[in-house]
Amino acid sequence: MEITRTEILRRDWPGPSAVLALLKPITWFPPMWAYACGVISSGQPLSAAFIAAALGVLLAGPLLCGTSQAVNDWFDRHVDAINEPDRVIPSGRMPGRWGLYIAILMSLLSMAVASLLGPLVFIAALVGLALAWGYSAPPFRFKQNGWIGNAAVGLSYETLPWITAATAMTGLMPANPILLVGLLYGIGAHGILTLNDFKSIRGDSEMKISTLPVLHGAQAAARIACIVMALPQLTVVGLLAYWSLPYHALAVGGLLTVQMVCMRRFLGDPVGRAVWYSAVGVGLYVTGMMVTAFGLRYAALPPSLG
Template sequence: MTAGETGRGLLELTRPVNVIAASVLPFIGAFVAGGVVDQPVRVATAVAATALAVGAGNAINDYFDREIDRINQPDRPIPRGAVSPRGALAFSLVCFGAAVVLAVTLPPAALAIAGINLVALVAYTEVFKGLPGVGNALVAYLVGSSFLFGAAAVGDMAPAAVLFLLSAITTLTREIIKDVEDVEGDREEGLNTLPIAIGERRALYVATGLLAIGAAASPLPYVLLEDFGVAYLVVVGPAVAVMCYAAYESFSDPTAGQGHLKYGMFLAALAFIVGRAAAMPTVF
């Protein structure tokens, strides 16, 4: 295996698209909290720490999942031999260390969130992933807390609290659908995920019910937060429609359903940016 192939394998371990998507979340949290312009260094630090932590978490997840990935994802770097298990573990630890170095420069609340999340990322695959619903809930918390982390980095988590709750609900929905997609490999590995514990169709009904709660609660930022304009509702409406369709689609095609749900989640995140930006005073 050449150095170039190993380098590409290490990059793939981080799942760059997921890293970029995750890095946007603390930026949105800071933006909603009104700190992007006033405290750009803290925002940049929070974004970089998130990127490193997520990349490290994905790498260590592949390290622990290397056997199950031989069934579910044989083209990933470790199963195909691009990166050794030991190399993946060392790479993950370096990224975690860099994330910690950045996080300690942030306010105490942000540092506390970072500490909890780093522990959760390490423990997820080995401890929580195989527990029905628990691993899904942990991932949902991690995604939602990224918004809180960005807001805490600039000093005020309150404006991002509703965003945290809504994103956690939609992420939990997607994680359950993903487990339905991965039932074959998870059963082979002996994991007891929610679809295995209660059945695939029942798990999809649980996911759909959660999404319905999130859809019903989606107007809350406009209702509860003074800094959100009607533009939020204009954008979040199509996002909810896409996610509801994705939940329906998952009953016949879980792979397509969870993919479309991701698009709906990105559109919902955009709604928070548009809603907050539209409510900002214009200075001429």
Template sequence: MSPLARRSVFVAAFNRTTTAKQHVISKTNGCRNNRCYLLISSSSSSSLPFSMASSFLNSLSSFTTLSSSTSNPRRTLPSATRISLSPSRRRLTIRAAETDANEVKPKAPEKAPVAGGSGFNQILGIKGAKQETDIWKIRVQLTKPVTWPPLIWGVVCGAAASGNFHWTTEDVAKSIACMLMSGPFLTGYTQTINDWYDREIDAINEPYRPIPSGAISENEVITQIWVLLLGGLGLAGILDVWAGHDFPTIFYLALGGSLLSYIYSAPPLKLKQNGWIGNFALGASYISLPWWAGQALFGTLTVDIVVLTLLYSIAGLGIAIVNDFKSVEGDRKMGLQSLPVAFGEETAKWICVGAIDITQLSVAGYLLGAGKPYYAAALLGLIVPQVFFQFKYFLKDPVKYDVKYQASAQPFLILGLLVTALATSH
């Protein structure tokens, strides 16, 4: 008998001996966790020998795999899946064995997720917001307005620490001008130049961002960098003249901060390649520099204030680590030694919360030693909710809960900065 005739007789025997009520092969829901299921419900146990059924189905599986791969070369199917067959009184279950052959990993999304997002969130630079194409909205997005408030608050703390700020029209106007310099101009410059030099990493981690997606041209990005830098430096010079400085303190602070932002992002130094140095530089940029600018605008910088704010910058280092967890894959591929890459994510979580909490406890001890027990107690009271949210969100999953953690805990750290500033002003 020919092979084709034997196959026909075998199939006929299979069909006669198995009275199937339902024969469902699901192309979508039938495969879960790398296992595919074929269920044949029968009114009684099959009289077909199970070894013959298993052999038949394995032959059918191989034939189907070959046909599918030939007709659709883009689809990747397992090539060595064996089928096990087990009898029961009412149901005959045929289960494909689990296989990892030619497993295809999911690709990075080409667009940001838009669930719950909005165009306004995109302008703020919030991750996962709805994507828009208006060039001016994209320009603002590159400056990440969501990162401006810490710098603006730093100016407020510096003005408060000076002890010379008064609620006059002139002082309010000076402070607003200093906030514009620190926030939209120089922070915008920092964020834009960072995105420019991170475009290869973003092509891996967040390919939908403006630069790697091509939503804005290279020339437009470079022009924006220069406009923001020169605008910020020009405004710093105006503030020095307005404050009557003999030495342009604010201008040099702005120039130094701009240089620090450049070497943080750009080769050959690229400070961000080192988790410790890069994150401390980032913390100093967000806490110390705007504080110094605000205090220099209305008073005089002193050595103890410089030391105290640099100490607070260690807490800024911890805050910067929070943002490193979402970029671990890209950082590892690009050779950046962020702390989660260098020490592992579990250890980096504790380094992060330790830097934030121990720094604030040290500042509280400094205030207590300086004869400011009430301010020290207030600062301690603001540390407690931060620790609570660290355990509730950050230590559980720093990637999943990063936004919730920062929104919940950082307001207390920011209030602690103001408490410290008020303490030093008296």
């Protein structure tokens, strides 16, 4: 049967659905949410900087996070062929080296948009891109170790967008309370990232990727994830109370209490309930982030903690 030129082009170029699958829109939520928290916590009126806020959300989600997903899928294509062969690259829907080309193009586009938001945001975007590439690409490949890799993602998904947003809204480095809260929620996100590793224990073991479940076993890794998620939130509760925000402290404490109840069920079957707890626990976690952001917005905070 004769093959037409159109059919050849379709084989050589990825379709729109394949590009979207590579960029994984469902993963854009955490950094976009963190950026929104940073906007809220800055205390600036949204109407006065709507364009900056909108560009920042675009930068944090579709651009920087989308880039990280493309980079990760390209350099993980051999692991995915074992764990998730239906993913866009191992399944062949993303032909040739297009996964790599899209990652590079998205990196350049991210830098272009970041440059519109000022030098501090541009520097933050470069840090985010460095973490995105370093997480998946050799020679660094931070994801080879669950402690280092999850820390890099947590900081780039939560801390960096939060601080970047506050910077974009004011043109200045954020006050210390905002920096501290952004850092704490980034640390807690380390535990969230560990939840994603339970589904790929077999493939990670075969490819010698030392995630926490591979390093310490499923039960110990689940305990670590829960502790790492809970302790930063407990610290935030204490800080909110210290900053004379008792109602916000009570709300975040209540959300943490529900999480801890869910954690007990998760610990009973970490592998089987990781996806369930990720859906339930993470929703409560990010709700606490927004409650904290509104507390910082309306509190009379000093510029430093001293």
